[in-house]
Amino acid sequence: MNATPLNGTPAATTPSPPPLPSLQLVDVACRRGVRILFSGLNETLAPGELLWLRGGNGRGKTSLLRLVAGLAAPEHGQVLWDGAPARRSGRFAGELVYIAHANALKDDLTALESLAFLARVHGRDASAPALRAALARLGLAGRERTPVRSLSQGLRRRVALARLALETVPALWVLDEPFDALDVAGTATLHALLAAHRARGGSVLLTSHHLHLDAQAASAGFRVLDLDLLPRDAGVAA
Amino acid sequence: MNVFVAVYQRDLRLAWRRRTEALLPVAFFLVAASLFPLGVGPDPQVLKLIAPGVVWVCALLAAMLSMPPLYAADHADGSLEQLLQAPGAGLAVAAAKAAAHWTISGAPLVVGAPLLGLLLGLPAEELPVLFVSLLLGTPILSLLGGVGAALTLGLRSAGMLIVLIVLPLAIPALIFGAGAAAAVDAGQSPSPHLSLLGALLIACLVGAPPATAAALRIAVE
Numbered sequence: 001m002n003a004t005p006l007n008g009t010p011a012a013t014t015p016s017p018p019p020l021p022s023l024q025l026v027d028v029a030c031r032r033g034v035r036i037l038f039s040g041l042n043e044t045l046a047p048g049e050l051l052w053l054r055g056g057n058g059r060g061k062t063s064l065l066r067l068v069a070g071l072a073a074p075e076h077g078q079v080l081w082d083g084a085p086a087r088r089s090g091r092f093a094g095e096l097v098y099i100a101h102a103n104a105l106k107d108d109l110t111a112l113e114s115l116a117f118l119a120r121v122h123g124r125d126a127s128a129p130a131l132r133a134a135l136a137r138l139g140l141a142g143r144e145r146t147p148v149r150s151l152s153q154g155l156r157r158r159v160a161l162a163r164l165a166l167e168t169v170p171a172l173w174v175l176d177e178p179f180d181a182l183d184v185a186g187t188a189t190l191h192a193l194l195a196a197h198r199a200r201g202g203s204v205l206l207t208s209h210h211l212h213l214d215a216q217a218a219s220a221g222f223r224v225l226d227l228d229l230l231p232r233d234a235g236v237a238a
Numbered sequence: 239m240n241v242f243v244a245v246y247q248r249d250l251r252l253a254w255r256r257r258t259e260a261l262l263p264v265a266f267f268l269v270a271a272s273l274f275p276l277g278v279g280p281d282p283q284v285l286k287l288i289a290p291g292v293v294w295v296c297a298l299l300a301a302m303l304s305m306p307p308l309y310a311a312d313h314a315d316g317s318l319e320q321l322l323q324a325p326g327a328g329l330a331v332a333a334a335k336a337a338a339h340w341t342i343s344g345a346p347l348v349v350g351a352p353l354l355g356l357l358l359g360l361p362a363e364e365l366p367v368l369f370v371s372l373l374l375g376t377p378i379l380s381l382l383g384g385v386g387a388a389l390t391l392g393l394r395s396a397g398m399l400i401v402l403i404v405l406p407l408a409i410p411a412l413i414f415g416a417g418a419a420a421a422v423d424a425g426q427s428p429s430p431h432l433s434l435l436g437a438l439l440i441a442c443l444v445g446a447p448p449a450t451a452a453a454l455r456i457a458v459e
Contacts, residue, residue, distance in 0.1 A: 071319055072459045093324045102316025108255040109248070120244040121321060 020047035020170050020201045021082030021092075023068065028077035030063045037063055038230040039076065047170060050194060050204040050220070052213060055227030061207040062101065062176055064227070068205060069098040069174050081172070094123060095171035099178060103160040107149035111140055111159045114148055115166075124166045134165035138189060153181040161186075164193045170201035179210045187212070195220065241330040242337075245321065249338035264346040267300040271354045282359045289358035290368055290419035294412055296354075297347045297372060301379035302404060304343040306397040308335055308387040313457065322458055328451030336377075336384045336446065344376035360419070367428045368419045374435040375415040381446035382407050388453035411438055 022045060029039035037060030045051050053061050066072045068079055070087045078085060081092040105114045112131055119126040135144055138158040148156060161178060173194075179187055187210075194204055216222055253260040274292050278284055312318040321331045351372045352365040360368065386404040390396035418431035 069323065070325070071322070088325065090325055096323065098319070098323060100316050100319055102314075102319075104316040104320045106248075106252060106315065106317070108252050113248075113251070117244055117248050118320060121241055121327075122323070123240055 022046050023086070023172055023203060023205070024078075024080040024083075025068075026078045026080060028064075028067065028079065029075045030060050030067060031075035032060065032063055036075065038227055040231055041077070043225060045172070045203045045205060047201040047203055048198045050198060050206070050222050052217060052222045052224050053205060053207045053227065054224055059227040061227060065098070065100075065174050065176050065205065065207065068172075069096060071098075092172075095169050096174065097122075097163060097167060097171065098174045099160055099163065099176065101176045101180070103156050105148045105156055105159055108147065110145050110147055111135060111151065111155075112144040114159055115162050118163055119166055122163075124163075130166060131162075134162040135159070137165040137193075138162045139185060154183055154186060157181045158186055161190060161193075164190075164197070167197065167202075168200075170197075170203075173197060173202060173204045173206070175204065175206040177207055177209070179208050179213075191216070191220075239330070241321065241324070241327050242334040245331055245334035246338050246341075249335065250341060253338075253342045260342050261346075263300040263304040263343045264350060266303055267296050267347055267350060268354065270299065271296040272357065275358065285358045286360060287423075289355055289360040290364070290371075291416040292358065293351050293354050293368060294372070294375070294416040297351065297376060298379060298405070298408055298412060300347060301343060301376065301383055302401045304339065305383040305387045305400045305404070306390075308339060308384060309391050309454065309457075310387070310396065313391050318454065319458055322454060328454050329447050332384055332388070332447040332450035332454065336380045336450070339384065340377050340380040344380050347376055348372045355419075361423075364419045364422045367422050367432075370432060371415040371418040371428075371435060374432065374439050375411050378411045378435075378439050378442045379404075379408060381442040384450045385446050385453065388450045388457065391454070391457035411435065414438070 024045075025041050025043040027039075028041040030037045030041075037058075041064075043051070053064065055061050063072070067074050068086070070079075070093055073087065080086060081089055086092045104118065106117075109117070112128075112135065115131050115135060116126050119131065132141075132144060135141065138161055140155065140158055140162065143151070143155065148159065151159065157178075157180060161182075164173065167173075178190055182190060197204060213222065217224055271292055274288065275285055278288065309318065312321065318331075322328055348369065352369050355365050355368050382404050383400065385407075386400035387396075389403060390399045393399060414431045414435045418428040418435070421428045421431055
């Protein structure tokens with residue numbers, strides 16, 4: 001469906017433009033406390049791909065997202081971006097969008113101020129028109145000056161996700177339960193953002209418990225990675 | 239630099255939105271110091287003697303009192319993970335947080351100190367020295383407190399632990415800070431004390447942000 005060349009191999013035969021970077025997980029194991037949550041995970045996320053991470057509670061979905069986002073180190077194995085360790089790549093961290101389960105919003109700030117702060121911290125376009133457009137895209141027009149404390153859970157999630165509407169580069173998006181608390185319209189907007197990102201060659205790694213993705217998975221080419229199917233070293237870490 | 243300015247401005251804005259909360263350490267400083275004349279007795283000679291030490295100890299405690307929420311709120315709502323995403327961003331975050339803490343709770347202590355000195359009967363020639371010693375000393379407290387707050391992130395009873403970790407480290411600052419005014423009282427020059435205090439400040443400026451950043455990394459992992 002997507003003609004963008006796979007990266008990871010030398011681009012000798014591919015014509016310009018240079019291939020977009022891809023994410024590679026090589027024999028990754030993750031430990032939480034004394035338990036090994038999963039091990040032997042090998043996966044490649046090509047440009048334009050969306051990988052839907054599934055698995056029961058406590059199987060390490062969020063832990064894997066944090067590994068990829070560079071917030072934690074894997075117990076074993078490597079997370080590679082463009083063939084080099086992702087954790088040490090300033091460019092990877094600079095372009096990555098990681099939206100955790102927590103919205104990272106401050107009750108005392110307005111929706112616009114919250115988004116402006118996140119945009120500035122991550123070095124994105126924090127001009128007022130860009131921020132307003134991003135909020136409007138998520139259906140928050142007219143609520144820019146509302147303090148986050150008086151927004152509902154769904155609206156807060158939309159403010160956090162408005163960051164996605166600011167993105168322009170085909171980088172990696174790592175989203176932890178992005179559909180949580182969203183209504184039908186919000187879900188549709190998020191799907192549109194994901195599709196636009198994939199169309200420009202960006203890749204997405206997300207978790208979700210929402211079953212509506214099952215239908216999407218077939219029609220929009222979502223790939224599924226089920227952590228329940230990975231070997232789980234049931235014992236205690238060595 | 240982007241991260242530093244963004245975090246600093248946001249923290250000041252948040253403090254402004256919760257003005258009364260931000261003023262609590264200063265109120266504590268004033269109330270605690272004004273208890274001493276009641277407890278020790280109103281003898282001007284005694285008060286004059288203990289005034290620099292009282293002001294310094296109260297400033298130290300007031301600074302510690304405002305430390306626990308420094309990183310805890312950002313940790314709880316997920317902001318800290320966002321801030322630490324870029325490699326090396328921890329340093330800018332630690333520096334910005336310490337700078338914001340000093341602006342919000344350190345600077346008012348510096349301004350209020352001469353007033354308290356007057357209240358305790360400190361002679362006029364010692365007031366500028368007390369002011370300068372706190373001007374050099376309160377940033378040290380903000381920087382050291384940042385290390386303590388980052389180390390105790392996510393722990394219960396973090397507030398007490400911060401005090402126990404930071405107070406011993408702050409003893410040199412207390413000695414030279416309170417000593418500067420006492421030196422003037424004894425007819426000596428306060429400059430050796432102030433120079434040492436300045437040296438301590440430089441050491442903390444260089445050493446505290448990396449230590450804080452490392453502790454934050456561990457807390458987020």
